[in-house]
Amino acid sequence: MITSIIIMMIVLGYIAYQKGVDLxxxxxxxxxxxxxIFGVIALIGSIRKExxxxxxxxxxxxxxTQIKYKSGYYAYMASMYLWLFIFLLKDxxxxxxxxxxxxxxxxxxxxxxxxxxxxxxxxx
Amino acid sequence: MVxxxxxxxxxxxxxxxxxxxxxxxxxxxxxxxEKGKYNPSLKLAYDxxxxxxxTIEEVFIFDEE
Amino acid sequence: xxxxxWPVFILTWSLVLSGxxxxxxxxxxxxxxxxxxxxxxxxxxxLGVYFGYNRFRNKQQGFPEDDEMSKKITQKAAALSxxxxxxxxxxxxxxxxxxxxxxxxxxxxxxxxxxxxxxxSWSILSIGRIKFEQ
Numbered sequence: 106m107i108t109s110i111i112i113m114m115i116v117l118g119y120i121a122y123q124k125g126v127d128l129x130x131x132x133x134x135x136x137x138x139x140x141x142i143f144g145v146i147a148l149i150g151s152i153r154k155e156x157x158x159x160x161x162x163x164x165x166x167x168x169x170t171q172i173k174y175k176s177g178y179y180a181y182m183a184s185m186y187l188w189l190f191i192f193l194l195k196d197x198x199x200x201x202x203x204x205x206x207x208x209x210x211x212x213x214x215x216x217x218x219x220x221x222x223x224x225x226x227x228x229x
Numbered sequence: 230m231v232x233x234x235x236x237x238x239x240x241x242x243x244x245x246x247x248x249x250x251x252x253x254x255x256x257x258x259x260x261x262x263e264k265g266k267y268n269p270s271l272k273l274a275y276d277x278x279x280x281x282x283x284t285i286e287e288v289f290i291f292d293e294e
Numbered sequence: 295x296x297x298x299x300w301p302v303f304i305l306t307w308s309l310v311l312s313g314x315x316x317x318x319x320x321x322x323x324x325x326x327x328x329x330x331x332x333x334x335x336x337x338x339x340x341l342g343v344y345f346g347y348n349r350f351r352n353k354q355q356g357f358p359e360d361d362e363m364s365k366k367i368t369q370k371a372a373a374l375s376x377x378x379x380x381x382x383x384x385x386x387x388x389x390x391x392x393x394x395x396x397x398x399x400x401x402x403x404x405x406x407x408x409x410x411x412x413x414x415s416w417s418i419l420s421i422g423r424i425k426f427e428q
Contacts, residue, residue, distance in 0.1 A: 157255065160246075166254040167270050168261060174366075177373025182303075184376060185408060189310060192401045201397055205387045205404075209380060216376070 139210045146217070172223050179219035184212040232289045235263045237281045252276040304342035311335050311406055334406050341413060371416035378415075379408040 154164050165173075191208050198204035238248055245259045252273060261267035262277075269277070269289075278288045311334070349359045383404050390400045 161250050162255050163253055166258050167273060168258040168267055169255060171267075174369045174373040177376045178369040181372040181376035181379070181408070181412070184379065185307065185405065188401065188405050188408070192398075192405070195397060195401065201390050201400070202387060205383055205390070205400070209383050209387075212376070212380060212383075 139214075143210065143213055172220060175223045176216060176220040179223065180212065180216040183215045183219070187211055187215065230268055230289055230291055231265060232262060234259070234277065234288065237283075237288065241281060243280075248277070248280065251280050304338060304345060307409060308335050308338040308342060311338065311402070311409065334410055337413065338409060367416065367419045371412055371419050374415045375408055375412040378411045379404075382407045382411070 158164050188208060191204060195204060198207070234248070238245070243251075245256050245263075249256045249259045253276075254273065258267065258269075258273075262269060271285075274285050274289055278285045281288060352359050386400050386404050386407075389395065390397070
């Protein structure tokens with residue numbers, strides 16, 4: 106997830122720079138802020154994992170793997186429908202980058218939400 | 230499925246951290262196990278039982294229903 | 295997971311994807327791409343029928359339609375497809391900004407790509423019985 110956010114930031118940043126897109130305007134600003142929020146969340150998560158690793162705990166165990174798969178499964182289902190909605194509403198976006206970039210960020214948001222739901226409802 | 234991890238941990242004077250390190254999982258996993266919110270794999274159940282020198286059935290109690 | 299969920303999910307998506315393919319205006323003269331799209335949709339449809347038949351047969355023989363392992367395989371395959379899908383969309387943004395490929399094609403490719411990734415990872419996991427432990 107961290108790698109994908111970093112790659113996405115680089116690609117979006119490069120495209121925005123090349124096309125001279127104003128990052129502080131309307132939908133672009135929302136996407137820009139979402140990228141920063143996800144970046145910060147991912148960074149905090151990785152620091153926490155590193156601290157745990159220093160104490161001798163494994164970075165991943167069977168529970169975290171199960172949570173990862175379950176939340177990925179729900180995120181996959183939801184994101185398929187999300188892209189379908191984006192396809193149907195494609196004319197209401199100002200440009201392609203904000204449309205696809207927004208879709209990726211919403212997918213990431215869905216993933217975080219499903220992660221929270223899965224954690225709460227384990228074995229449920 | 231219910232388990233006696235919390236009770237046994239207290240008996241053996243182990244913290245959640247200690248048990249997690251002994252069975253090589255994260256502390257969160259022990260928290261979820263104690264709350265009964267997670268069913269461990271056979272390997273983890275075996276490892277935990279081994280820490281307390283008991284059998285799996287003595288630590289994890291299966292409810293038929 | 296309900297008995298009928300997967301066959302219905304797959305059949306619905308094959309219909310959605312064929313719909314997307316049909317409504318595409320002739321943005322790019324990519325006949326090979328169209329051919330691939332149709333192929334993928336056919337595979338998707340066939341899988342839906344196969345899943346449906348398998349579940350029906352299992353039920354007839356008294357086996358559970360979904361067991362622990364099949365659930366794990368499905369979850370892992372979907373999760374993998376989601377992670378790969380994120381990268382796929384990033385690549386598609388880049389392609390879109392550097393080529394003249396139409397937006398419909400980009401969106402349809404992304405969705406079909408995600409569906410295809412699921413089919414491939416599910417098949418590999420099912421056939422190979424990849425271990426789930428760390």
